[in-house]
Amino acid sequence: MTKQACDYLDETNYEKSLKKSGIALHYAFNLKNDTLIARNYNIIGINFHDLGEVDKAAFFYKKALFYAERSNIVSLRMMITSNLGNLYFFEKKMYNVGITYYKESLKFGKQQKYLKEIAITNLNIVWSYFKIENYKEGFPYLKYINEHQNDLKGRSNDIALNFLNGMYWSNENDNEKADKYFLKAVSFSHSEDEIQDLSYAHLEYSKFLAKIGKHDQAYSHLLTYNQITQQIYNDEKLKKAAVAGFNLELNEYKRQIDKIENEKSMQYQSLKKSRIIVVLFVLISFILLFLIITLVKNIRYKKEHNLELLRAKEMAEEASLLKTQFISTISHELRTPLYGVVGITNMLLEEHKELSRSQHLSSLKFSARYLLSLVNDLLQINKIEENKVVLENLTFNISDEITMIKNSLSFLSQKNNNKITIEIDPNIPEYLIGDKLRLAQVLMNLVSNALKFTKDGEVEIIIKLSKVEGKLHYLDFLIKDNGVGIATVDQGKIFEKFVQVGRKEEDYQGTGLGLSIVKRLLGLFGSTISLESDIGEGTAFSFIIPFEHDPLKTKKIIEEIEVDLTSDEIYKILIVEDNHINQLVTRKIIEKNNYICHVVDDGFGALKILEDEKFDLILMDINMPLMNGFETTKRIRLQGISTPVVALTAFDKDEITDEAISSGINDIIIKPFEPVKLFKIMNYLIKEAEKVDLL
Structure with missing residues (x-):
């Protein structure tokens, strides 16, 4: 039916075209087919457009565009938008609005399969610009169509293209070319579906002939234009079309009324449901009111009993703040003299080389370092508890770090006549990326702890490559000693703060913070520590930490490290x-x-x-x-x-x-x-x- 409506429209049989499209539209709505609804609304719009019913045409075009957008058929959207351009340009004389619609139509179709629609839209733009005698703006679009004539795929459009070329060359005063194109346009005179374009061709040719002084021929073509126009718009045909259009409008209004009635029915059903909801709401409100009253009574009761808890909480918070302030103050007060002790010790060792073997000076330096380590432990545990520790990404060599730790603890190992042995898996990459400072702190605590509780023995540092996942290399650390060991009953306590497990005959130094710090730092790495020990059998601590291996990233980090600390200038x-x-x-x-x-x-x-x-x-x-x-x-x-x-x-x-x-x-x-x-x-x-x- 939609195809028949189109055929009747091409024959300018508006009455039959309107009737067929009206019936087709009814079925399209029943089928809920947005594409067919859009096509039939567009056909109705074209009918009213041709009949001069401009406002009605605009109404139906816009309805067509709405459903075309829902169907997402690009060629259909292009066609309807182009039709709106024709309406606003030629009938409403709103030239800028019309051209805007044309250009909007061109935006839709940049794909190969829409070449016909693009060509027709370009043709409409040319016609629009030439109509207002803006030949300069219209020429690029005319040039495009001349280069893509095959895309038009219809002689009707060929008529329009030929007389538009005639108009252009007439404006350029090339009368020979203009006459050639006009004659070609008016030569198509026997097809019903191109009769309207043919009438325009005779009209424009008449204007050209009058311009070059061929008035008799101009008059002849003007008569032909009038005859064709009368043929298209005879009174009887228009009257029947008007009746068909009126019936179509009635159907459209009926459709709107049915829609309103359906909405009204739905609202009525909704209202019935709403009444039930209101009743339920009232009942629920009473229940909620009862619960609220009960809740208020409970809150008042709890409030009275919670005052003591609130005061206790405030006291705890105040105590926590005082603790932080105390740790900050005491660390500052200790670091200031320690700076002097460490500094002067270093000065003595540098200025008096003969004192480098002095047991007293070495003890002084070790004591200062030990006191500084104690201060740092207090600060470290406080920062971890307040979530102020953030892991850094630094490049490091695991062998170098372990060697540095061994050298740092050499004094402690010599004191108890212990031996430190190192075993590092050769498959571990040379450079890794991670927080080497926190790792060193973990290992220093564990190794120094092992050295303190071992005499005339051995402390082993064993590092193996556990697995590789992408850039992450998982290192398995084992710190093992053959010292006094830890009783099973005490193993659950040693990771708590300030806890030192008693050993019967020994007086071991330390704050009891080392293993607590180790456990918390490993938590930041996403790791946990395991312990195996028994009295007299020694102790083994193990944990796994993933480190990144990325040669490019490592190279960048190394290049950013400033190594030249000397300067020729005196500052x-x-x-x-x-x-x-x-x-x-x-x-x-x-x-x-x-x-x-x-x-x-x-x-x-x-x-x-x-x-x-x-x-x-x-x-x-x-x-x-x-x-x-x-x-x-x-x-x-x-x-x-x-x-x-x-x-x-x-x-x-x-x-x-x-x-x-x-x-x-x-x-x-x-x-x-x-x-x-x-x-x-x-x-x-x-x-x-x-x-x-x-x-």
Whole structure:
């Protein structure tokens, strides 16, 4: 029926076309076929368009477009959008709107299978531009159609293409070409489906002939145009078409009314359900009200009994805060003198080589290091409990790390006459990526623990490659000793804080934090620790940690490491420090690397000397009397001094980072520190400052 409606439309039999498309539309709605609904609405729109019923045509075109978008048939959407373009351009004289519709139609069809629709739309755009005598804008589209004539696939469009070419060459004053195209257009005179385009061809040819002075011929073609137009739009045909169109409109209104009635029926059913829901809602509301009253009574009762718990919670939180503050304060107060002890010990060993074998000096150094380790353990356990520890990605060689741990613990192994043996799987890659510092801390705790509880024995460090998954290499660590061992009843306690399992005749040193830290750090790695031990049989701790192996990433990390800490230039450093022993230690370390040092006792001294002298870098203590390091740095920045400032402090880095950044401090070094790390940061900051000065 849709095909028959199309055929009647081509024959300009509007009455039959409207009737057929109306019946087809009825069936299409029953079938819920969006494509057929869109096609028939489009046919009805074209009928009204041809009959001059512009508003009705627009109404049906837009309905057609709605269903075409639902069906997602691109060629159909292109056709309907193009028809809307014709309507707005030629009938409503809304030229810009019409051309916009045409161009929107072109957007849909950029695929090979829509070449016919693209060609027809281009033809409509040309006709539109030529209609308003904008030949320049229309020519590119005409050129496209001339190059793709085969895509039109219909003589009706050939008529239009020929007279449009005639119009263009007429405007270009090439009368010979124009006449050739017009004659070709009017030569197609016997087909019903192209009769309308033929009428336009005679009209445009008449205008051209009049323009070149051939008035008789122009009049003849104008008469032909009128005859064809009368043939298309005779009164009887129009009257029948109007009746068919009226009936179609009635059907459309009936469809809308049926839709409204259906919606009304659904609303009525919904209302019935709503009444039931309301009744249920009221019943549920009463039940909820009863439950709320009961709940309020329970809350009041619990509130009275929870006041004590609330007070206890507040006291616990206050105690936790006090604990954190105490640990922070005590660690600072211990690190400050330790910095002096470690620094002066190192100075004595460097300046008096003959003392390097002194048992007393070695003991002093070991005691200072041991005390520093204790402070770090306290801080470490506190940070882990507060979830402040984040694992880092550093490149490292596992053999180097184990050797360093062995050397660090050589004094302890000699003290108890123990031997440390190392066995590393050769299949482990040379370089791995992971948090080597936390790993070293785990191994240091376990190995030092083994050495303390073993005498005249052996501590083994065995590392094997467990498995490989992608870039992850799983290392299986085993720390084994043949010492006193741990009783089965005590094995569940040793990973708790401050717990030391008693050994009958021995007095072992330690805080009881080492194994607790080990367990918590392994938890950050996503690992767990296993223990095998018995009294007199020794102890074995084992765990597995995955590390990444990525040669490219490793190379990048290694390349980013600054290794050259020497400088040909002599830099001028200002040390701001209130502790005289620490002044001496820091100065000695700095001057040893050929730097020039000036030392002041407080922040006011720093501000005063900076008025007269310029420095390459400032080492700033934080905890000073009168004015602390943060306030001093702020005042330095307010004076417009951009000299890099490094905080040299005994505070934990995490506690002061935010305030340090806001005050203008560039970096932080914690006392005691490794001189290599200090010089690396100093050199970097001085060179960066020089680059800024050059800019």
